[in-house]
Amino acid sequence: MKKIDTIIFDLGGVLIDWNPEYVFLDAFEGNREKMQWFLDNICTMDWNENQDAGYPIKQATSDLVGQFPEYKVFIEMYYGKWENMLGGEITGTVKILEKLIKTNKYKVVALTNWSNETFPIAKQRFEFLNWFEGIVVSGDEKTRKPFKKIFDITLNRFNIEAKNSVFIDDNLKNIKTANTLGINGIQFINPDELIKSLELYNIHIK
DSSP: OOOOOEEEEOOBTTTEEEOTHHHHHHHTTTOHHHHHHHHHHTSOHHHHHHHHTTOOHHHHHHHHHHHOGGGHHHHHHHHHTGGGGEEEEOHHHHHHHHHHHHHTOSEEEEEEOOOTTTHHHHHHHOGGGGSSSOEEEHHHHTOOTTSHHHHHHHHHHTTOOGGGEEEEESOHHHHHHHHHTTOEEEEOSOHHHHHHHHHTTTOOOO
16 A cells, blocks of 8 residues: 555646636527537637646737637637636535645645636635645646646655655546656546545545
């Protein structure tokens, strides 16, 4: 049995419910097909991830409006109403986080793909973000998951031994990179499955 002393949490999709649908389903008057086309072809996840890696939001918005002027109103809505994409905390996972911290057995940190311009909004809204020993925010580092560099930054900053750590993320691409570095990865499905997965590493949530 591996001796785990560090737990690394992703935030969006694990502890925080974030979804552009909360803004754009309304914007497209409930037409899910039109909304999905817009998110797949205009304000794409690749485009959003570029801001997560530190590209300025104002510039990114201007760039995209230049490419698709007919969608100007919707493009500007992406970050203009970004706060409304935050659906709330994923309560079951927050409870797991709290219990892990209260054991005093583990170093608990976070590694998130998040624009450094919007992350302060999340910090204000979610008290549990203050519980971590530290948070690596991709926008601050000018790189993002799944690239190796941001994992190296996290391991070095918090003096983490890869083989003694568990990394929890909902994105399989990020888990695969973590695994190549010797970090034990758990793909997040839901809080109940997370409890079962942690037990495989002799981490028991009571």
